[in-house]
Amino acid sequence: MYADQLHPGRSYADLRSAISIGLLDKRLFRHDAIPHHRFRLADPEHDMEVSDSIEVHTVELTKYNLQEGTISSAPAIEQWAFFFLFADRYEPQQLRELLPGVEFQDAISVVEAIAAKTE
Structure with missing residues (x-):
């Protein structure tokens, strides 16, 4: 490439x-x-x-210091770290509340689509 x-x-x-x-x-x-x-x-x-x-x-x-209680106001890099490390531990709606940014909403939707195809 x-x-x-x-x-x-x-x-x-x-x-x-x-x-x-x-x-x-x-x-x-x-x-x-x-x-x-x-x-x-x-x-x-x-x-x-x-x-x-x-x-x-x-x-x-x-x-990264990742705490559920403060993750919604953490810097973007910490929010992404939280997403990559812990997304599988949460339901999509919980993730949407913890990570309200548009980019995370899109990422959560992609994960949901992938999960739906593998079921």
């Missing part, structure tokens, strides 16, 4: 970014409490970065 963008005679600068996001339900980096890390291709020995066109993000969901 990334390499397919480049055609003969075109510049690498014309490539659209390729971003990978890993949503992790366990700790990857146990030495810190930071939940989101971003990695790029770099040569640390010469302090050079290839470009910002390839990134790998890790989001360690369990590092």
Whole structure:
């Protein structure tokens, strides 16, 4: 997908970014409490970065402080972490009340549609 963008005679600068996001339900980096890390291709020995066109993000969901009582007013990233970790524990209507944002209503509807097809 990334390499397919480049055609003969075109510049690498014309490539659209390729971003990978890993949503992790366990700790990857146990030495810190930071939940989101971003990695790029770099040569640390010469302090050079290839470009910002390839990134790998890790989001360690369990590092967020997720409380049902405050999740509706939490930052969006924490709400998404709550959704990915705990959506299966709630009925759709409960999730709609906990996560009232439009993007969550859409995500809940998608989960409902998938569940209906697998029944």
